Amino acid sequence: GNSVTQMEGPVTLSEEAFLTINCTYTATGYPSLFWYVQYPGEGLQLLLKATKADDKGSNKGFEATYRKETTSFHLEKGSVQVSDSAVYFCALRGMYNNNDMRFGAGTRLTVKP
Amino acid sequence: GAGVSQSPSNKVTEKGKDVELRCDPISGHTALYWYRQSLGQGLEFLIYFQGNSAPDKSGLPSDRFSAERTGGSVSTLTIQRTQQEDSAVYLCASSLADTQYFGPGTRLTVL
Numbered sequence: 001g002n003s004v005t006q007m008e009g010p011v012t013l014s015e016e017a018f019l020t021i022n023c024t025y026t027a028t029g030y031p032s033l034f035w036y037v038q039y040p041g042e043g044l045q046l047l048l049k050a051t052k053a054d055d056k057g058s059n060k061g062f063e064a065t066y067r068k069e070t071t072s073f074h075l076e077k078g079s080v081q082v083s084d085s086a087v088y089f090c091a092l093r094g095m096y097n098n099n100d101m102r103f104g105a106g107t108r109l110t111v112k113p
Numbered sequence: 114g115a116g117v118s119q120s121p122s123n124k125v126t127e128k129g130k131d132v133e134l135r136c137d138p139i140s141g142h143t144a145l146y147w148y149r150q151s152l153g154q155g156l157e158f159l160i161y162f163q164g165n166s167a168p169d170k171s172g173l174p175s176d177r178f179s180a181e182r183t184g185g186s187v188s189t190l191t192i193q194r195t196q197q198e199d200s201a202v203y204l205c206a207s208s209l210a211d212t213q214y215f216g217p218g219t220r221l222t223v224l
Contacts, residue, residue, distance in 0.1 A: 006155075032211055043117070044156075044204070044215040051211070089155065093211055101146070101213065103156040 002027040006090045006104030013080055013111050021075040021107045023064075023090035031092040033057075033066050033073040038087045038106070047075075047088070080111045115139065117216035119205050125222045126195055134190040134219045138207030145182055146213060147190050148204040149174075156204065162188065195223045 007022040025031065035047040035057070048057030053068035062077045075088060087106045094100030118137045126132050138145050147159040158172040162182045173179070177195075182188040192199055200223045206213040 004155075034212075036215075043217040044206075046212050046214075049212065091156075101158065103148075105155040 002031065002092060002094050002100060002102050004090050004092055004102050004104040007107050008105070009107040009109065011107060011109045013109070015082055015111055015113050016079045017111075019075070019077040019080045019084075019109070021088055021090075021109070023073045023075065023104060025071050025073065025090075025092050025102075027071075027092055027094060029095035030068070031095050033064070034091040034093070035062070035064055035073070035075050036089040036091060036103075038089065040086065044089065080109070082111045082113055085109055085111050117205055117207050117214050119203075119216040119219050121219060122217065123220045123222075125224065127224050128197060129194055131191065131193045132195055132221065134192075134203050134221070136188045136190070136205030136207075136216060138186065138188070138205070139209075139214055140186075142207035142209050142214070143185070144208045145188050146206045146208075147180055147188070148206065150202040150204055150218070152201075159190070159203075192221075195221075197223050199223050 003026045005024050032051045034049045036044045037047045038044045048059040050057040050066035056065045064073050064075045087108045089106045090104040092102050120135045143164045145162040148156040150156050160180045161169040177193045180190045202218040202220050204218045205216045
C-alpha cells in the first residue's frame with residue numbers, strides 16, 4: 001500500500017540556517033503530495049502541496065518539488081526563523097482513492113536565536 | 114470563517130469507561146476524517162465520511178471504536194471500554210477538495 005517515510009528528528013538549527021527535511025514515498029500512480037505543519041499548541045495546517053510530477057509547492061519561504069524519478073518531496077527553506085519551530089508532516093493522497101491519505105511520523109524542528 | 118472545532122480539548126477517563134469525542138467540521142465540507150496521533154507517532158487514519166456514502170471504517174483499531182456523522186455535519190467518535198493504549202490525541206479534519214483542514218484535537222488520557 002501507499003506509505004510515506006520522513007526524516008527522523010528532532011532537528012535543531014540556528015536562525016538563518018538552511019533547512020532540509022527529507023520525505024520519500026511509495027505509491028501507485030501519481031499521488032498528490034503535501035507538507036503540513038503543526039505549531040506548538042495548534043492544529044495541523046497545510047503548508048504546501050504539489051499534485052503532479054515536477055510541480056513545486058511553495059509557501060512562507062518553504063519549497064518542495066515533486067520528484068517522480070526519486071519518489072521524493074523534500075522540504076527546504078533557505079533561512080529559517082525562530083517562528084518556524086514546529087512539527088512538520090509529509091503526506092500523500094492516493095491517486096485512486098480520495099480517502100487514502102498517509103502521513104509521515106513528523107519531524108520536530110527547533111530554531112534557536 | 115470558523116474552522117474545524119473539537120470538544121472536549123482534554124479528556125481524562127478511567128480504564129473501562131466509555132468516551133465520546135465531538136467534531137464540528139467547516140460548514141459545507143462534505144468529507145470528514147478522524148485520525149489518532151500517539152506520542153512520537155504519525156497520524157493514524159481511523160475513519161472517513163464522504164457525503165451520504167457509507168463510511169470507510171478500515172482504520173478503526175477494534176470494535177470498541179465507532180463513529181457517526183449526523184446530517185452530514187457533526188461527527189462523534191465513541192470509544193467503549195477504554196484501555197490505556199487508547200491514550201492519544203484524536204484529530205478531526207474536513208475537506209471539500211484535496212486539502213484537509215484539521216481541528217485542534219482532543220487529548221485523551223486513560224488512567
